[in-house]
Amino acid sequence: MRTHTGEKPYCCQECGKKFSSGSDLTKHMRTHTGEKPFCCQVCGKQFSQSSHLTRHMRTHTEEKPFTCQECGKKFSQSSSMIKHIQTHTGEALFCCQKCGKRFSTVDHLTTHMRTHSGEKPYCCQDCGQNFSYPSSLTEHIRTHTGEKPFCCEECEKLFPVSAASPRTCGHILEKKHIVSRCVENNFPSPAT
Numbered sequence: 001m002r003t004h005t006g007e008k009p010y011c012c013q014e015c016g017k018k019f020s021s022g023s024d025l026t027k028h029m030r031t032h033t034g035e036k037p038f039c040c041q042v043c044g045k046q047f048s049q050s051s052h053l054t055r056h057m058r059t060h061t062e063e064k065p066f067t068c069q070e071c072g073k074k075f076s077q078s079s080s081m082i083k084h085i086q087t088h089t090g091e092a093l094f095c096c097q098k099c100g101k102r103f104s105t106v107d108h109l110t111t112h113m114r115t116h117s118g119e120k121p122y123c124c125q126d127c128g129q130n131f132s133y134p135s136s137l138t139e140h141i142r143t144h145t146g147e148k149p150f151c152c153e154e155c156e157k158l159f160p161v162s163a164a165s166p167r168t169c170g171h172i173l174e175k176k177h178i179v180s181r182c183v184e185n186n187f188p189s190p191a192t
Contacts, residue, residue: 006020007020008020010022010024010025011025012025012028012029012032014029014032015032027048027049030048030049031048035048036048038050038052038053039053040053040056040057040060042057042060043060055076055077058076058077059076062076063076064076066078066080066081067081068081068084068085068088070085070088071088083104083105086104091104092104094106094108094109095109096109096112096113096116098113098116099116111132111133114132114133115132118132119132120132122134122136122137123137124137124140124141124144126141126144127144139160139161142160142161143160147160148160
């Protein structure tokens with residue numbers, strides 16, 4: 001009944017957050033105490049909620065109880081299936097209130113919002129420069145370290161940025177075992 005009335009008589013003594021059921025308060029209290037009473041019998045990893053243990057157990061059993069009705073692909077988590085279904089529908093569930101652009105995940109929306117707010121939460125420990133995205137910080141750090149992890153298979157030139165960057169030679173670039181093709185920018189092949 002409290003679901004309909006909105007009544008939340010259970011209050012956390014630590015932070016003041018209110019809950020409609022005592023069991024929800026109990027679960028919440030574990031965020032303060034760090035208690036993790038649910039233990040995986042296979043690997044020993046501990047969890048604060050039984051549902052988290054159930055989800056984790058699927059990594060050991062490889063159980064995939066959620067099935068896409070469109071293509072039959074199976075998933076271990078309902079959230080993964082929901083994201084997958086959007087590939088069929090093209091539906092973008094999360095909408096930017098500033099510009100109306102839509103995103104398939106809340107993470108993508110959060111990242112996008114930084115274009116409006118100017119927030120730059122990622123800071124270089126060497127020089128103090130801030131960045132909006134972790135990938136931008138990673139690329140920047142390479143200006144300090146000199147690291148050039150991307151190699152062109154054609155000319156063997158090394159780059160600090162991936163193949164998607166216009167600052168490359170235009171050939172295929174490789175990072176570890178991942179090969180990506182540069183957008184056709186018609187770059188001339190470097191003189192050797």
